[in-house]
Amino acid sequence: MATHEAAVTPHAEEHHTSTGLDNVKLAMWAFLGSECLFFGSLISTYLLYRNRTQGGPTPSEIYDIPFTSVSSFVLLMSSLTMVLALAAIQRGDHRGLRAWLLATAFLGMSFIGGQIYEFTTFYEEGLALSKSPFGSAFFLLTGFHGAHVTVGILMLLALYGMSAAGRIPQAESRKVEFIGLYWHFVDIVWIVIFTVIYLIPTE
Amino acid sequence: MASTEFDAPREAEELSHHPGPRQYVVIAIILAIVTAAEVAIYYVEALEDWLVPFLIVFSVLKFILVALYFMHLKFDSLIFRRLFIVGIVLAFVVFTIVLLTFFLAPETAGPGA
Numbered sequence: 001m002a003t004h005e006a007a008v009t010p011h012a013e014e015h016h017t018s019t020g021l022d023n024v025k026l027a028m029w030a031f032l033g034s035e036c037l038f039f040g041s042l043i044s045t046y047l048l049y050r051n052r053t054q055g056g057p058t059p060s061e062i063y064d065i066p067f068t069s070v071s072s073f074v075l076l077m078s079s080l081t082m083v084l085a086l087a088a089i090q091r092g093d094h095r096g097l098r099a100w101l102l103a104t105a106f107l108g109m110s111f112i113g114g115q116i117y118e119f120t121t122f123y124e125e126g127l128a129l130s131k132s133p134f135g136s137a138f139f140l141l142t143g144f145h146g147a148h149v150t151v152g153i154l155m156l157l158a159l160y161g162m163s164a165a166g167r168i169p170q171a172e173s174r175k176v177e178f179i180g181l182y183w184h185f186v187d188i189v190w191i192v193i194f195t196v197i198y199l200i201p202t203e
Numbered sequence: 204m205a206s207t208e209f210d211a212p213r214e215a216e217e218l219s220h221h222p223g224p225r226q227y228v229v230i231a232i233i234l235a236i237v238t239a240a241e242v243a244i245y246y247v248e249a250l251e252d253w254l255v256p257f258l259i260v261f262s263v264l265k266f267i268l269v270a271l272y273f274m275h276l277k278f279d280s281l282i283f284r285r286l287f288i289v290g291i292v293l294a295f296v297v298f299t300i301v302l303l304t305f306f307l308a309p310e311t312a313g314p315g316a
Contacts, residue, residue: 033290
């Protein structure tokens with residue numbers, strides 16, 4: 001009977017907690033809260049140094065808003081596919097889970113591809129990591145964000161592999177939820193970066 | 204510290220309140236429209252004076268929609284929401300103070316700041 005209940009009730013395995021909530025989920029939210037400070041430091045550094053170009057390209061000269069808008073749209077839609085992956089496993093649809101995970105990873109890779117193209121173009125136009133405080137702050141901020149997206153893609157592919165091996169039963173949908181939280185966080189950080197770094201004009 | 208068993212029925216109840224795929228798609232459409240509006244007003248010269256306030260409002264709206272619906276903060280335990288809000292508020296306050304410090308005493312940020 002107990003085995004049957006574990007199979008039909010999500011998250012039915014027993015573990016101890018002082019809050020009645022999932023410890024891992026609590027830890028994930030604490031981690032995401034701390035990440036706000038991490039990206040806050042990088043964004044404020046950029047705001048401080050964005051006008052210090054040392055004779056190199058300025059933000060308004062170098063940014064390609066239409067291109068970055070498409071990249072932003074791609075990352076935004078990857079949040080939709082991620083949450084659809086979670087909805088799929090929560091209703092026991094394993095094929096749907098894998099399809100949406102692959103779609104999310106593909107959209108994430110498209111975003112990273114766009115970022116590599118952007119970095120290459122900027123470098124050819126004279127903006128390098130050590131060219132100016134603006135260059136350092138820009139590459140550090142967007143580079144760290146890109147690294148977070150890359151880690152997210154690796155986790156998505158790992159989830160896909162685990163699902164294909166039958167290691168994510170419906171009752172273990174929390175695994176998908178945790179990776180999803182990370183992925184959505186990376187998306188909302190980009191929402192802020194896109195507005196503050198790309199769209200708000202400099203002096 | 205006293206420990207209790209993980210509250211599976213409570214989690215299951217929270218899951219039942221989560222939006223369905225159709226609602227997720229509706230949220231995504233709203234996000235896409237807001238992003239398109241953000242980019243569009245960037246090119247409208249008549250709105251130049253209002254550009255920054257508009258962009259901030261749109262950005263905050265997108266941030267809140269993703270956090271509430273895709274990250275389920277609207278439906279999950281209040282503790283998760285508080286943890287995240289503490290991080291956001293702490294970051295905002297700390298780095299506003301940092302930027303104000305450099306704004307009021309630019310020489311502390313190095314030459315040319």
